[in-house]
Amino acid sequence: MKTNVIGGVLFLVFGLVVLFLIPAQVPAPEPGMIGPRYVPYIMAVAMILLSVVLIVQGLLGKDGKVSFRGILPSKEALLTTLLIILWVVGLALGLGFIPTSLLFVIAGLLLYRTKGWLNYAIAVAFVFLLYLVFAVFLRVQLP
């Protein structure tokens, strides 16, 4: 599948969604006024027009090809995203910054098959350093 075609379709869908959302999500202007809908409408229409051109360009011309699998995140990327989500969930559940972050860095290093105790020690020390910088120096209330 050509990258221009996939990209064009994605933007076309996004442009159409914006266009249909405007009446429900953006208040109408007073009669005769240039209101809050003006720019979103221009952007949505421009996006739709340009994405159609991109699709046509992709269908007629030569451009980079990519498989659907190639666009989807790799296993490692998905697991990294999952790790980020778990860090957020851990904090939301009140596990605390230090325990959640310690689990995060250790799991991250294991995920990337990192060897050597020194690397793990540096990562653990870094968690405490970050806590010190944010909680003590910058006075950020970490969960």
Added chain:
Amino acid sequence: MFANILIGLQNAITLPALIAMNFGVFFGIVIGALPGLGVAMGVTVMLPFVFGMETNVGLLLLLGIYCGGTYGGSITAILIKTPGTEAAAVTVIDGYELTKQGKSGKALDMALIASTIGGLISAFTLLFFAPLLAHQVLRFGPPEFFSLGLFGLTIIASVSGKSVLKGLLMGILGVTLSTVGVDMISGGQRFTFDIVFLYGGLGLVPSIIGLFSVAEILLKSHTLSTAKAQAVSKLDSKMGLTRAEFKESLPAILRSSVIGTVIGAIPAAGAVIASFISYSDAKRRSKHPELFGHGSLEGVAAPEAGNNAVTASCMIPMFTLGIPGSVVAAIILGALMMNGLIPGPGLFRDHAPMVYSVMVGMIIINIFMFLQGKLLLRTFVSFTKVLPSLLMVLVLLMCLVGTFAVNNTLLDLIVLIVFALFGYVLNKLEFPLPPVVLGMVLGPLVEKTLRQSLLISDGDFSIFVTRPISIVFLLMTVLSVFFAIRRQRKLSK
């Protein structure tokens, strides 16, 4: 002006500012020297830290990273043939040849001196030229600012990446995303879905960190389990640059500094272009062009002076017009706006001590960069021993904590995750990411001035073509797109 410079100097040599500049330069050189991280990521990662600081101190920290990172890219380019940043790609050609000949000390010295001179010339240009330009901009009204914003959006969108169309689409997407939240003119909600968190709009920090840092880590994640540290085994820094060698390369350094300064002031041209043009100019004018590609010191000096000369001059359009000259300038512009400051002539009028302290600080930053480069080279080189997987995990955690710290809300992290995935997919589809950020930063300015202009003219669009400055910017907008399309067609043939 000189009174302002003195006040700026006073504010730039306070202890917090000096610490921020030094830390920024150090962090920047480390980030720049590590292949795969890049200056934009370095500035992005530190973005949340600037919120707890005074505006000028925070900006000096970010600018220190920018200058240090641009120079730092040359270290690994010279020593291990792997440029730490894109802008140092040309430095590899002669820098690594010199290392093979056992002259890495000379090459590193030359890169540092050339970077410092380039940075200083650029910083002085910023200090003396920006206030003059800002004074001229005082005559601008909403129509001029609209045309200018449009020009800024299109020129950067059209030169980013291989496809003009993809760049423009990303710019449009950025402007669309900037409309989320409460409309500043009418007070109505737009695309908020009655979620209170979205009333203030999509946060710039989580969006930028998601797009530039986390997406980059996700893209690299599948190589991390096998990636090894590209450590420098031997550093031959004893044989330094001689006075005669420096004298011979000085004309190339000075010419490249001017080239870089001029290119930096043009929105979107950037450090990569500056280094390539500087290199080819130095080769053309050199007394020994045959040495280029075989270990020429001028071949190291020219690109390094050129790329560092971009760092300060690219702030000229940002400070005076609100148009960032590079991705990093766009991120710094975002930092300014998040502190409630609107770039443009008003910045020089209402916040002169802050602006002047940053501009004077750019000179001091380059001096610190020289000192750190001279004294701490071995320390910087030792960072190349860090495993990429460890580095990425630590950077990722820093991104997450930093994003949380800005507003103390976990909801910002959801924005970060969405933008990271979005950046990942669009990167695979070869869409350039910088125009999205520019759209998000410039979108509110473009929308506000468009609506104000049409209010002034009772909805008559001729207001944009009846004012000379506005016409000039609109013509430049059309020409920038036209030339970008022509360049793209030439390249595809």
